Amino acid sequence: MPQQVTVTEHILLHQKMVPGATGQFTRLFNEIVLSAKIISRAVNKAGLVDVLGFTGDVNVQGEEVKKLDEYANRILIHRLARSGVLCAMASEENADIIEVPESLPRGDYVIIFDPLDGSSNIDVNVNIGTIFPFSSAKAIRMPRSCPAMSCRRAEQVAAGYILYGSSTMLVFTSGDGVHGFTMDPSVGEFILSHPNIRIPEQGKIYSVNEGYERYWDRATKKALSYFKSPKNALRKPYSGRYIGSLVADFHRNLLYGGIFMYPADLRDPKKPTGKLRLTCECNPMAYIVEQAGGMATDGLNRILDIEPDHLHQRVPFFCGSYNDVEKVRELFAAEARRKKNK
Ligand code: FDP
Numbered sequence: 001m002p003q004q005v006t007v008t009e010h011i012l013l014h015q016k017m018v019p020g021a022t023g024q025f026t027r028l029f030n031e032i033v034l035s036a037k038i039i040s041r042a043v044n045k046a047g048l049v050d051v052l053g054f055t056g057d058v059n060v061q062g063e064e065v066k067k068l069d070e071y072a073n074r075i076l077i078h079r080l081a082r083s084g085v086l087c088a089m090a091s092e093e094n095a096d097i098i099e100v101p102e103s104l105p106r107g108d109y110v111i112i113f114d115p116l117d118g119s120s121n122i123d124v125n126v127n128i129g130t131i132f133p134f135s136s137a138k139a140i141r142m143p144r145s146c147p148a149m150s151c152r153r154a155e156q157v158a159a160g161y162i163l164y165g166s167s168t169m170l171v172f173t174s175g176d177g178v179h180g181f182t183m184d185p186s187v188g189e190f191i192l193s194h195p196n197i198r199i200p201e202q203g204k205i206y207s208v209n210e211g212y213e214r215y216w217d218r219a220t221k222k223a224l225s226y227f228k229s230p231k232n233a234l235r236k237p238y239s240g241r242y243i244g245s246l247v248a249d250f251h252r253n254l255l256y257g258g259i260f261m262y263p264a265d266l267r268d269p270k271k272p273t274g275k276l277r278l279t280c281e282c283n284p285m286a287y288i289v290e291q292a293g294g295m296a297t298d299g300l301n302r303i304l305d306i307e308p309d310h311l312h313q314r315v316p317f318f319c320g321s322y323n324d325v326e327k328v329r330e331l332f333a334a335e336a337r338r339k340k341n342k
Pocket of ligand 1: 118119120244245246247276
């Protein structure tokens with residue numbers, strides 16, 4: 001019988017190797033795993049039970065809240081608050097920090113999550129995901145007023161996502177490589193299926209909502225034309241693939257090689273710096289992609305070096321295979337020089 005390592009076994013083995021480990025990380029991770037199973041069950045039954053459509057509310061981002069979004073948010077808040085290891089948490093769906101009730105024990109960790117990313121895909125049965133970075137507040141002065149500040153790479157101790165796709169997968173890193181686990185529904189466990197994922201250095205796919213090209217800056221337009229040109233490093237045009245669900249697009253590119261782009265655009269004056277949120281979307285994906293050998297930038301800066309100035313800050317996001325993201329950085333640097341010399 002093949003050796004099957006569950007995610008819990010994997011985490012416990014990791015805990016043994018960390019001197020002075022208290023078990024808090026393991027506890028928090030177990031709550032994430034349980035939440036993932038509960039959300040996955042609801043996602044799999046969507047269409048049969050009353051979880052499709054809108055709640056009628058509008059979230060902090062000004063977006064209409066989907067019922068499944070709200071369900072996933074409630075599950076995560078409920079489970080994580082009871083983990084006994086958090087001093088603060090924040091969700092993409094909530095304007096402010098979510099306090100752990102006084103009646104519950106607290107610990108050293110901070111978690112920020114996006115309960116259901118890609119929610120515009122929910123009602124049409126297309127892949128969606130949950131994203132979570134977490135940080136240890138022990139190593140830092142705990143900025144209770146803004147846990148976003150504590151989710152910079154320097155303190156980020158783990159990041160991962162759950163992809164609700166043709167199967168449910170959990171992919172995460174705690175700083176020693178990226179590992180993927182696939183849910184075996186017959187035993188209700190995530191089993192190690194993709195140990196030590198490495199993103200190909202040279203990609204062959206670009207993922208971007210090309211419909212908005214007319215609103216992009218010059219460097220982003222140049223990047224797109226590079227990826228479509230037969231004179232690029234691949235010596236042929238890249239394939240365009242865009243699901244419109246960050247977790248799914250990211251996951252495909254992580255395994256096959258490629259670049260995901262959500263650039264700044266001038267479509268909506270309220271979101272001139274792009275759509276994706278630094279703390280709950282870009283930071284965790286940047287941490288994962290770097291651990292897998294890739295890169296993530298806003299064009300000029302490494303994503304993990306950007307200091308968040310508020311919880312729901314948005315940034316331009318270019319993330320994926322090293323050579324592809326490096327090319328984007330070169331194009332942005334050349335454009336910055338051109339503007340300076342004008
Ligand atoms: P969604 O609005 O459906 O929740 O940040 C959220 C996100 O999806 C990402 O998952 C996805 O990559 C992006 O927005 C899609 O945005 P566009 O529809 O503007 O392409």
